[in-house]
Amino acid sequence: MPKKIMESREELRTAMIDAAERIITEDGASALTARRLASDLGIAVGTTYNVFRQMDDLIGEVNSRTIAKITSVISAVDTTEHKSIELLMAYADAYIGFVTGNENTWAALFVADIDPESESHKRNLSQTLRLFGYIEEALRAISPHADQTEIEASARALWAAVHGMLSLMAHGRHTILGLGNVREAIQILITNH
Amino acid sequence: MPKKIMESREELRTAMIDAAERIITEDGASALTARRLASDLGIAVGTTYNVFRQMDDLIGEVNSRTIAKITSVISAVDTTEHKSIELLMAYADAYIGFVTGNENTWAALFVADIDPESESHKRNLSQTLRLFGYIEEALRAISPHADQTEIEASARALWAAVHGMLSLMAHGRHTILGLGNVREAIQILITNH
């Protein structure tokens, strides 16, 4: 039966990431197994390993897409409509909105032993760092006279705090910090900044 | 061969938690397998399931000990020696110190699908909530006139932010937020509060 499951290798690769993304979206990252993927695509288990070095690399590719979506959600916030602190909260709300609407794909960002040498991880890292820019800009609007390094540090701290709070949620600590409380907690953090 | 591997069931239970804790401490949570545990204790694989419902419950028990240690580290901070903001940083430093000195057991707090109905999880949750008290007290010393609910919310926000930042680290995002930066980030968060 073998030979040419699709026109190009790149096409197969994309189809696999599509399928992986769909599985994660519907049933969570733990449902993404080599056999489930193969079955969904109607291919053999081994085929995955002709395209990806390991299963986790596939998650890394799906994560890339998720981060890209987050970036687009953040960049879609109207910076002219919100003033100073409100802008930060608008960013936070946009992010919270994405998380609640995409729980499974978002939670997948925190699973797996990601290979630090993998291409997807490096890409994800640089794209994440680019998100800091938005926060820095908002902070600079609030404190125009603060020096750059201070703003960078604040942006990192704020981002880490927000991301961290949400990641606590992702690991089932809902009882400690419910979704409703998360927004409140973030607001406290931001307004006190 | 069977019968009485130890004097009492409780003694066996303790020995298993001891062994599990040692394995996690030395080789990380992923090294704690049913067969490794059995081999280390010189017992059969099935025996674990006569004592614990599932493997994750064992991790839950080890986590209980870890949280107890964190509690003792936090409560050991001299509240008379540090004033206001310094006290909060002293707590943070104590916590950071524990994390760096107990990376594996601490990271184990964030793995596994913990059964929300398990006894250990309930115990861990209530013990964690008790830690909030320390932060609340420190916050009240700083802002004596703030009302109770406000202080509680602030304590939750701060705690979640710090814990969240560290949990980001635990998942290998060292590159985003190195350990050195964590203390700095926490300091920014606290001083701005």
Add this chain to the structure above:
DNA sequence: TCACTTTTATGAACATCGTTCAACACAAAA
């Protein structure tokens, strides 16, 4: 002491996982 019941550790067995790789089928080149 003996016969019986109860308790408890056992480890082979099962299902599932990620991963590998010799074998195979087809396409392209000779």
Add this chain to the structure above:
DNA sequence: TTTTGTGTTGAACGATGTTCATAAAAGTGA
């Protein structure tokens, strides 16, 4: 047509968590 190359296959390997009939020891009552 024959040969070479390439992409796909799926059985197989070594792990994993978990189960459960089996057997051995302890407890019990005479």
